[in-house]
Amino acid sequence: AKSAALVENIGYAEVNLNVGCPSDRVQDGAFGACLMREPARVGDCIKAMKGAVAIPVTVKCRIGVDDQDPEKALFALAEACVESGADALFVHARKAWLKGLSPKENRDVPPLDYALVHRLKRALPDVPIAINGGLTRIAEMQVQLQFVDGVMIGRAAYHDPALLLDVDPRLFGQSAPVANLFDAVDAFLPYVERELAKGERLSAMTRHLLGLFAGMPGARAFRRRLALEAVKPGAGVETLLGAVNEVRTAIARLAEAEAEKPANAEPAEIA
Numbered sequence: 001a002k003s004a005a006l007v008e009n010i011g012y013a014e015v016n017l018n019v020g021c022p023s024d025r026v027q028d029g030a031f032g033a034c035l036m037r038e039p040a041r042v043g044d045c046i047k048a049m050k051g052a053v054a055i056p057v058t059v060k061c062r063i064g065v066d067d068q069d070p071e072k073a074l075f076a077l078a079e080a081c082v083e084s085g086a087d088a089l090f091v092h093a094r095k096a097w098l099k100g101l102s103p104k105e106n107r108d109v110p111p112l113d114y115a116l117v118h119r120l121k122r123a124l125p126d127v128p129i130a131i132n133g134g135l136t137r138i139a140e141m142q143v144q145l146q147f148v149d150g151v152m153i154g155r156a157a158y159h160d161p162a163l164l165l166d167v168d169p170r171l172f173g174q175s176a177p178v179a180n181l182f183d184a185v186d187a188f189l190p191y192v193e194r195e196l197a198k199g200e201r202l203s204a205m206t207r208h209l210l211g212l213f214a215g216m217p218g219a220r221a222f223r224r225r226l227a228l229e230a231v232k233p234g235a236g237v238e239t240l241l242g243a244v245n246e247v248r249t250a251i252a253r254l255a256e257a258e259a260e261k262p263a264n265a266e267p268a269e270i271a
């Protein structure tokens with residue numbers, strides 16, 4: 001409850017209790033996925049948090065841990081959360097195996113069971129439920145949205161951020177907030193400038209952009225330039241813009257090559 005109040009005071013719109021992380025450190029602190037075994041305690045936490053804040057209190061969980069029966073474990077946890085006033089559930093649709101797997105393996109190895117999460121939604125129709133785990137394509141998300149209220153995207157958003165440009169048009173029927181990846185970088189610049197002015201290193205921000213132009217001409221040069229130059233002391237916005245320019249130039253070169261070649265030739269190769 002104390003942490004929730006801190007989160008609210010900082011200005012966050014929601015506070016989420018982690019009942020999904022399998023790491024040893026988190027287990028040692030008795031939070032994360034090991035709480036799947038203690039629905040009553042999770043319920044007490046939710047009640048205390050709800051009593052301390054006005055913002056929504058939500059829970060992110062797994063479908064079970066170790067040898068738990070997911071059908072029982074997930075439903076018991078979800079019901080405890082709902083009875084205690086949780087405002088929404090985010091379910092990573094696989095178990096966490098708390099012994100023997102690294103956190104990374106725990107994001108891939110235990111099998112996904114989307115159907116179980118769909119059954120949970122049918123059992124708790126009034127509770128907002130979002131599904132998470134292994135979703136990488138908008139079309140897959142559209143399928144999930146026939147069964148649940150939301151989808152949560154983890155690694156795909158990070159490795160292929162361009163995916164997010166399609167979210168508003170294809171999932172919400174609205175235009176994207178920015179038209180393309182170049183505009184997305186421009187929209188990011190004021191943040192970069194603000195953080196640089198506070199003394200943050202450019203690479204701390206650009207390391208999260210390395211996947212931005214994945215699959216496009218010049219993507220490799222973009223990554224290489226950021227990897228080499230953004231770490232240098234004093235690297236600024238111009239370093240980021242220079243790297244973006246690698247992509248613009250490669251696209252322009254490709255377009256020129258396409259324009260010059262005879263009509264029946266093979267497409268020009270992507271650099």
Ligand SMILES: Cc1cc2nc3c(=O)[nH]c(=O)nc-3n(C[C@H](O)[C@H](O)[C@H](O)COP(=O)(O)O)c2cc1C
Binds near residue numbers: 020021060
């Ligand atoms: C580097 C990394 C850090 C993560 N940290 C958290 C975390 O702090 N809290 C959390 O609930 N999930 C965390 N996750 C898990 C994701 O939220 C998500 O449940 C998981 O990656 C499965 O979804 P995906 O297949 O869409 O990536 C993390 C995932 C990655 C790759």
